Every structure is written in C-alpha cells, then in structure tokens.
Amino acid sequence: MLERARGRGQELGCSPVGPGTGAALRLLAASAGARAVVEVGTGSGVSTLWLLAGMPADGVLTTIDGEPEHQRAAREALAEAGVRGGRVRVIGGRAQDVLPRLTDAAYDLVLLDADRLDLDAHLDQAMRLLRAGGLLVVVGALHRDRVADPAQRDEVTTAVRQAGRRVRDDERLLPALLPVGDGLLVAVVR
Numbered sequence: 579m580l581e582r583a584r585g586r587g588q589e590l591g592c593s594p595v596g597p598g599t600g601a602a603l604r605l606l607a608a609s610a611g612a613r614a615v616v617e618v619g620t621g622s623g624v625s626t627l628w629l630l631a632g633m634p635a636d637g638v639l640t641t642i643d644g645e646p647e648h649q650r651a652a653r654e655a656l657a658e659a660g661v662r663g664g665r666v667r668v669i670g671g672r673a674q675d676v677l678p679r680l681t682d683a684a685y686d687l688v689l690l691d692a693d694r695l696d697l698d699a700h701l702d703q704a705m706r707l708l709r710a711g712g713l714l715v716v717v718g719a720l721h722r723d724r725v726a727d728p729a730q731r732d733e734v735t736t737a738v739r740q741a742g743r744r745v746r747d748d749e750r751l752l753p754a755l756l757p758v759g760d761g762l763l764v765a766v767v768r
Contacts, residue, residue, distance in 0.1 A: 580627060583655035587622030590647055594621055595691075595717060599759035600628035603689070603715065606764060607632030610713050612686035617641040618673045618700055619692030623652030625717070626666065627659055629689065640667040642676045643692075677703035685709065691717035694734045697741040705750070708767045714751065716741065720761030 580600070587594035595603065607615065607629045613636060615629055620643035629639055643649055649668050656666055669676050673692055677700070688704040690697065697716070704714050721738040724730040745753045745765050753765035 579655065579658045580624060582658065583622045583624045583627065583651070586651040586654065587624060590622060590645075590651060592621040592648060593718075594624035595628065596759050599717065599762060600624065602756060602758045602762055603628040604632035606713055606715060607637075607687055610686050610711075612713070613637040614685045615639045615687045615689070616677075616680065616685050616704075616707055617689045617691070618677070618704075619643060619690070619717075620648050620652045620668065621691070622648060623655035625689065625691060626652055627655060627661075629687070630659075630661060630665065638665060638667065640669060640680070642669045642671065642673050644670065644672045646670060673703070674699055677707070680707055682706050683709045685712060687713045687715065689715045689717065694718070694721070694737050694741075697737050698744070701741060701744060705748075705767070710767055712767045714745065714763075714765045714767070716745070716763040718760045719755055719763035720757075722760060725761070 584594045603625055612633050620641040626641050649670055685707045688707055690700045719742055721735050724735040725739045745751055750768055751765040756762040
C-alpha cells in the first residue's frame with residue numbers, strides 16, 4: 579500500500595517521503611504518544627500512513643493540502659490501508675488559511691512538508707499549535723544538500739536555511755537535525 583501511495587505521489591509530482599524518513603516519523607509519533615497531529619502537505623498520503631502507524635489507535639491526524647488531486651490520492655491510500663473513518667481529517671485549502679482556525683496548544687506533533695517559501699509562516703502557526711513537550715518536524719531540512727552550501731542562494735534554499743536557523747535559535751525549542759532522507763529537522767517544545 580505504501581508503494582502504491584508513493585507511486586501515485588510521483589505521478590502527481592509530489593515527493594513522498596522515503597522509507598527511512600517514514601520510519602523516523604513513525605518512531606517520533608510513537609515516542610511522543612501523539613494523539614493529535616497536524617500535517618501540512620498531504621501529498622499522496624505516504625507520510626500520513628507512517629505517522630498513523632506510530633500513533634495510538636484513538637489518535638486523530640489532521641492533514642492539510644491545497645491540491646484536490648493530492649487529497650484524492652491520500653484518501654485512496656487511507657482506504658487501501660483500512661484506516662477507519664474519523665481517524666484522519668483531510669482539509670483542503672492553503673495552510674495559511676486553515677492553520678489559524680486550529681486550536682492553540684492542542685497538538686502533540688506538527689509536520690511541515692509543504693511549500694518551502696511559506697515555511698516561516700508555517701513555523702509561526704506550528705509554535706502556536708504545539709503543546710509543551712510537543713514535536714515540530716520539518717521534512718526536507720537539507721533541501722537536496724543545498725542548505726549547507728553558502729554558495730546556494732536561490733529563494734527556496736534560503737527559506738529552508740533561515741527556517742533551520744530560526745528553529746535552532748528559538749529558546750523555546752530543543753532541536754536536532756536528523757540525517758534521514760533529505761533531512762528531518764525535529765524540535766521539542768520546552
């Protein structure tokens with residue numbers, strides 16, 4: 579089922595997380611005992627399935643994506659996996675419009691895997707949504723190994739680099755950069 583979801587994602591032009599990143603997401607969700615999760619960037623549902631595998635059976639994952647094709651692909655992946663109704667809320671729309679409607683300090687884990695140019699705004703919302711002890715997870719934190727190269731100054735690389743610095747320098751967070759996939763920036767809210 580994950581391979582089919584990954585294939586649908588590639589057909590749609592999304593970049594589904596690989597098995598190593600997925601396993602890390604499952605581990606993070608399990609170690610946090612994440613019952614309430616927000617995922618920004620549904621894609622084809624690959625990371626959704628990995629997160630659900632680490633969450634308790636009564637956990638609810640809210641996933642946000644502005645692309646109807648992505649939502650359809652994710653729903654198909656969830657159906658194939660036998661995920662029961664009510665376990666996942668798939669919300670269509672731009673994250674900047676949806677995130678402000680979610681409850682403050684009510685989430686155990688927030689995963690950011692959407693438009694990198696909106697990462698700064700998504701970080702603001704993630705910090706508002708996370709409870710103390712909650713996990714912030716940013717997928718693609720190395721941005722194809724471009725972030726560490728100071729000569730790389732394109733708009734996306736710069737945005738990802740600035741987000742990493744922001745997380746690193748925020749005294750409310752305890753961060754680590756995991757060298758998994760394209761980089762997984764993880765931080766716990768103190």
